[in-house]
Amino acid sequence: MNSSKQLKMTVYTSLFxxxxxxxxxxxxxxxxVPIVLQNMFVLLAAIILGPVWAVACVAIYLLIGLAGLPVFAGGTSGIGKLFGxxxxYLLGYLPAVFVTAGISKALGKRMSADMIAMVTGSLIVYGAGVFWLKIATAMTLEKAVAVGMFPFLIGDVLKIIAAAFIAKSLRPVIKL
Structure with a gap:
């Protein structure tokens, strides 16, 4: 990768x-578990940046939150968030962006491919998040699914649709 492309990707990664x-x-x-827009931007980073840069993006986000910058939901931070x-959900972003980006790339970075990729990524986030929610709160699996997934499904569908349209508009402009 040439230095111009490297700089461009670093800037886009920082923006995400x-x-x-x-x-x-x-x-x-x-x-x-609060309703947030961060998962929309995580998935959008995946389909725009590709697997390597999207994982770097999420890893940087998690690291700055762990270091104490208030970047997690509601302006929180710290290692305690990973055990809460x-x-x-936070740790689930890492495999989710990798898989989402890979699917989007493999299927041709079309709107339909992006939506399939983002649904898959969301399922990965839910799998990790609901599992950890169950452990962290000693809930039953049914209760964890009821409070950690079901209330978010409609909103996540809307966020996935919005992200697909945003990606369609961004790709011609940023030319990655």
């Missing part, structure tokens, strides 16, 4: 780290 952090500030508390009810 900022978007993810901003998305986390837009939080509606509805129980142990939302830790699985």
């Amino acid at each position: 780290v900022a978007f993810i952090a901003i998305g986390a500030f837009i939080a509606i508390p509805i129980g142990p 009810p939302t830790g699985g």
